[in-house]
Amino acid sequence: MTGVIRSVGTRLVRIPLRRPWGPDVRELHVVAVDVTADDGMTGNGFSWTPTIGARAVHAMLEDHLAPAAVGRPADPETVWPGLWEHVHEAGGGGVTTIALAGIDLALWDLRARRAGVGLPELLGRRHDRQPAYGSGVNLHYSLDELVAQVRRWVDAGFAAVKVKVGKPDHREDADRLAAVREVLGPDRDLMIDANQRWDVARAAAALDDFAPFAPRWIEEPLRADDLAAHRELRQRTGIPIALGENLHTVHRFRDVLDAGVVDIVQPNVVRVGGITPFLSIAELARERGVQLAPHLLPELSAQLAFALPEPTWVEDVEDAAFADLGALETPTGVEIAGGWATGGPALGLGMSFR
DSSP states (O other), X not given: OOOBEEEEEEEEEEEEOSSOSBTTBOEEEEEEEEEEETTXXXXXXXXXXXXXXXXXXXXXXXXXXXXXXXXXXXXXXXXXXXXXXXXXXXXXXXXXXXXXXHHHHHHHHHHHHHHTSBHHXXXXXXXXXXXXXXXXXXXXXXXXXXXXXXXXXXXXXXXXXXXEOXXXXXXXXXXXXXXXHHHHOSSSEEEEEOTTOOOHHHXXXXXXXXXXXXXXXXXXXXXXXXXXXXXXXXXXXXXXXXXXXXXXSHHHHHHHHHHTOOSEEOOOTTTTTSHHHHHHHHXXXXXXXOEEOOOSOHHHHHHHHHTXXXXXXXXXXXXXXXXXXXXXXXXXXXXXXXXXXXXXXXXXXXXXXX
């Protein structure tokens, strides 16, 4: 018996970063969402936007999604399509799906709490551990700072790391990658992330020079919504292409998969609208034989990875996990150590914000 949604409460939370992501990125933003059913049980979810749009997401929830959710079934898979249709006029994805994720996550938390289990067990845990890789927002780091970070990851037992590229002159990136590869040695994986900084010509030239460092993938080499450019780049590089953190619906993931331009899809569970659409995207990737590697949010992404059939990378950004930043009431139970993600919450998502 799911009951119906009686109320939706929201609040904006600002979380200072211990290690800034840049001169103007010193905090993260979360909108904590509490959904209470008519029997009095409450589920805790959240929407997340690192730098841009937190107040807009909060307003979308307060003004549109929360009022529309009240009275609907307290079941995430039942309520999601109708709420998405309700706000679709403001955009099929982006602020709308980020905001909708807060309600979806809260409803999944509520469902797991009713069942008396953690989210991985609710979904059907298939793994006690999944591989994790060290990741950092480090393009602004000096070479010495970058090398020191990579050494920390190696010392911590990570078998793979990801670093940023996209300097004005890609030859500087190549010098940095050479130093990183020297620290990693030949047997650890190196992923690189351009954060949509290039056009096709710059991407092709850079990737030609980066090939000797054996990148496991190049992430977001181009604007995520430029499908034609991805088709062209696919013809000009053999380095696997990863994208998805800035795709917001299963329809956009289907587009890039149909076009054959992606080797690793990286949905962000909040940006796509929550666990309900995330599971559909994971199933689509599985059908197409394409690897899935969730973007960020390791404390939640790991829980989903534990329930997926295949080995799934978990991204662990240095000093950015909510628990590490002191943002959570209690630890989630997810642990990342020795290059592996393990554990999970005893009940629900285990993610209640201070």
